[in-house]
Amino acid sequence: MPENDVVAAAKERLEESGLPSDWLDTPVHWGVKAKEQATPENGGLRFEYLNVDVYGEVPEYWENNTEIPRGAIPDTRTEQMGYSIFNKSEVWSDLCAGLYEDAIADRWNSSADIPWDTLAPIGSDLERAVCQIATLMSEYGWTKAQTTGRWLQEISYGYIEVKLFLGTVVFDGARLYEVWRKRALANGGGLGRGGRNWKFLPLTQSYTFSEFCVASIMHDAMLIGLLRRGEQLAQTDAERTIYELCQKDIERHLAYFVDHMRYLMLREPVRREEVHRYLNKAEWYLAKDGDDTLYSALAVIMGDGREGAEEAMADVAELRREQVETYLGYLRQCHLGDRDDRLNEELRKWAGIMPAEEVEKIPV
Amino acid sequence: MVTADKLDELQLEPEVPELDLSWLNLDTEWGVSAEPGRKGLTLQQINKTLYGDIPATSEDSSARPRGAAPPEGATPRMTPWVLGDATETFSDSAGLLYDEAVSRQWSSATDIPWDTLDELPEDIERAMAQLCTSLTEVEFIAGDVPGKWLPRIAADHFESGLFLMSQVMDEARHTDVFRKRALANGGGLLLQGGGGGLRQILEAEDFTQMSSMLHILGEGFVQSLFRLGELIAHNEAEKRIFRLAAQDESRHVAFGVTHLKYTLDNEPDKAEEVHWTLDMFENTIVDPDQANPGLAGALIYLLGDGDVDEGWRLFWHVRRKQVLEYLHRLDVAGLGGRLESGRLHSALVGALDEN
Ligand SMILES: [Fe+2]
Numbered sequence: 106m107p108e109n110d111v112v113a114a115a116k117e118r119l120e121e122s123g124l125p126s127d128w129l130d131t132p133v134h135w136g137v138k139a140k141e142q143a144t145p146e147n148g149g150l151r152f153e154y155l156n157v158d159v160y161g162e163v164p165e166y167w168e169n170n171t172e173i174p175r176g177a178i179p180d181t182r183t184e185q186m187g188y189s190i191f192n193k194s195e196v197w198s199d200l201c202a203g204l205y206e207d208a209i210a211d212r213w214n215s216s217a218d219i220p221w222d223t224l225a226p227i228g229s230d231l232e233r234a235v236c237q238i239a240t241l242m243s244e245y246g247w248t249k250a251q252t253t254g255r256w257l258q259e260i261s262y263g264y265i266e267v268k269l270f271l272g273t274v275v276f277d278g279a280r281l282y283e284v285w286r287k288r289a290l291a292n293g294g295g296l297g298r299g300g301r302n303w304k305f306l307p308l309t310q311s312y313t314f315s316e317f318c319v320a321s322i323m324h325d326a327m328l329i330g331l332l333r334r335g336e337q338l339a340q341t342d343a344e345r346t347i348y349e350l351c352q353k354d355i356e357r358h359l360a361y362f363v364d365h366m367r368y369l370m371l372r373e374p375v376r377r378e379e380v381h382r383y384l385n386k387a388e389w390y391l392a393k394d395g396d397d398t399l400y401s402a403l404a405v406i407m408g409d410g411r412e413g414a415e416e417a418m419a420d421v422a423e424l425r426r427e428q429v430e431t432y433l434g435y436l437r438q439c440h441l442g443d444r445d446d447r448l449n450e451e452l453r454k455w456a457g458i459m460p461a462e463e464v465e466k467i468p469v
Numbered sequence: 470m471v472t473a474d475k476l477d478e479l480q481l482e483p484e485v486p487e488l489d490l491s492w493l494n495l496d497t498e499w500g501v502s503a504e505p506g507r508k509g510l511t512l513q514q515i516n517k518t519l520y521g522d523i524p525a526t527s528e529d530s531s532a533r534p535r536g537a538a539p540p541e542g543a544t545p546r547m548t549p550w551v552l553g554d555a556t557e558t559f560s561d562s563a564g565l566l567y568d569e570a571v572s573r574q575w576s577s578a579t580d581i582p583w584d585t586l587d588e589l590p591e592d593i594e595r596a597m598a599q600l601c602t603s604l605t606e607v608e609f610i611a612g613d614v615p616g617k618w619l620p621r622i623a624a625d626h627f628e629s630g631l632f633l634m635s636q637v638m639d640e641a642r643h644t645d646v647f648r649k650r651a652l653a654n655g656g657g658l659l660l661q662g663g664g665g666g667l668r669q670i671l672e673a674e675d676f677t678q679m680s681s682m683l684h685i686l687g688e689g690f691v692q693s694l695f696r697l698g699e700l701i702a703h704n705e706a707e708k709r710i711f712r713l714a715a716q717d718e719s720r721h722v723a724f725g726v727t728h729l730k731y732t733l734d735n736e737p738d739k740a741e742e743v744h745w746t747l748d749m750f751e752n753t754i755v756d757p758d759q760a761n762p763g764l765a766g767a768l769i770y771l772l773g774d775g776d777v778d779e780g781w782r783l784f785w786h787v788r789r790k791q792v793l794e795y796l797h798r799l800d801v802a803g804l805g806g807r808l809e810s811g812r813l814h815s816a817l818v819g820a821l822d823e824n
Pocket residue numbers: 608611639640643718
């Protein structure tokens with residue numbers, strides 16, 4: 106019987122009425138008042154502020170296969186829901202709650218936040234090239250959202266912060282898809298040619314979340330390498346804004362994937378070789394796929410039309426080199442700096458890195 | 470081991486990609502323009518040309534955007550299967566609902582006036598904490614489900630995909646906002662209340678069956694309840710939570726209704742299958758064994774503001790509204806007549822009784 110008179114009386118009234126009343130005197134962790142941190146200077150009531158008392162204890166191993174909220178009292182009659190990820194090291198990053206709130210605070214709307222009225226005729230070759238790039242961007246956005254979404258049903262409420270953040274990744278993927286579709290269909294052009302999609306297989310096929318994460322790091326890093334050139338590639342303010350906003354989104358995704366993989370590498374160093382195998386696969390597909398229309402379209406933009414494309418190819422090669430460098434840079438942040446030695450031979454060529462066997466001949 | 474700084478010494482000229490300009494001469498539809506309207510450049514505005522034509526069937530499991538030229542050479546199968554038949558997943562309103570979702574996103578951190586949460590009597594705070602425990606739990610599954618279906622949506626029917634992606638985001642926010650409310654004002658998380666049909670929604674292997682359970686019946690009931698949130702709320706913060714969440718749920722319900730309508734318009738034979746699903750799901754949600762003990766008790770307690778008899782009275786008021794709105798939605802979708810044909814579960818029929 107609860108000591109508090111108000112609660113005791115409430116319990117009595119419920120019971121008289123035939124209603125369950127167990128919940129009233131369940132041993133709750135009373136007194137958590139996250140609202141106290143919710144000031145405008147603090148960004149309102151951010152999810153980070155909920156992590157107090159038992160509610161902030163993120164377990165190394167989460168034992169419950171139902172959707173029970175972390176910190177609630179279990180109802181043992183509940184059916185199992187088929188989650189498959191119960192290890193903190195498999196998904197965790199301390200950044201998730203913050204990144205989730207950042208994603209919401211930074212939300213944008215492709216209908217209203219892009220200055221579409223700045224689009225102007227840019228000549229047929231350039232329009233074709235922009236539309237070709239837009240087509241490939243849409244494909245990646247679609248794939249990102251679909252493949253991220255697939256992991257939601259695997260992750261239990263024990264790691265709620267991760268799931269909330271992944272929800273924003275799904276939504277960002279949707280926007281990446283549609284903002285570029287809009288660009289392709291808004292300025293006198295149309296869609297270009299779809300990619301071969303082989304490069305996406307490491308994302309769609311991933312059997313483990315770790316594989317999905319490193320494949321995402323690779324694709325996101327390649328993309329960010331491109332988005333960072335937005336200032337140079339954009340033909341109008343509308344495109345400039347698209348590049349900027351997409352870049353911000355993808356940087357958040359990378360912040361999570363990288364921080365998570367760093368966490369995994371520290372917690373489970375024994376998984377290093379396994380992770381390299383995932384990277385071998387991801388890089389192989391990327392290299393084999395080649396993205397030929399992407400780099401040729403970039404050449405047309407950088408060469409200001411098809412006539413200048415051949416000459417612009419040297420600049421495109423430099424951009425592709427930066428992309429691979431960016432990718433290796435992110436892996437170093439994950440404590441996967443040994444990837445430098447093991448990078449796929451084709452990607453070494455893209456990055457202008459000496460073939461591995463040549464490197465081995467150099468006395469260290 | 471080659472260190473990062475040593476890499477510089479090993480730097481060669483990067484390989485130059487091959488130049489292939491064949492994509493400059495594609496026969497995709499060309500010369501398409503769109504003007505931003507009152508709400509900017511929405512999906513509706515770019516869907517006016519051939520790119521807006523929805524194929525009745527799609528065999529493309531790749532990510533190729535609708536209307537783009539196919540790639541040259543071999544392509545992989547991206548997923549074991551996609552739901553290529555538009556009747557399986559499409560809704561004429563999906564694009565519009567996605568546009569609306571994007572423009573009506575809100576933040577549980579900054580759009581809820583958390584400073585209006587005053588101290589509540591302990592019984593009321595406990596009841597609200599219990600209700601929010603149950604709701605964060607329900608919303609959690611509501612996000613898993615669209616995530617599960619995403620890889621099965623054909624890129625040719627991307628509007629439905631985009632809608633489901635926006636739903637994943639909305640449900641994340643709902644999971645989050647109810648957890649926030651439970652932990653904001655001293656209450657905490659109370660009893661789990663699994664059951665109530667959550668498993669049935671998650672385990673469905675037919676999109677339309679899933680959608681009629683999740684979007685029409687499940688979220689329909691939730692939306693009717695949230696729209697009466699004024700009856701439950703004790704302060705401006707709680708009122709705002711219910712109001713904003715109800716707005717999101719309206720989109721989810723609308724998707725379900727318009728999807729079912731699309732399906733039945735194009736494949737009337739599917740009606741009986743959906744009836745079966747609803748027979749099962751109505752039975753599940755009224756099954757006493759499936760009842761969520763915390764949810765019902767806390768809800769009634771809050772509705773009556775501690776007066777249990779009054780709570781019951783208002784509960785039946787809510788339930789009646791839930792059932793009436795459910796029947797109306799089925800009517801709009803082209804699946805009317807459950808009440809008249811005696812198919813509606815008797816416990817729901819009983820709720821229609823004014824007394
Ligand atoms: Fe919801």
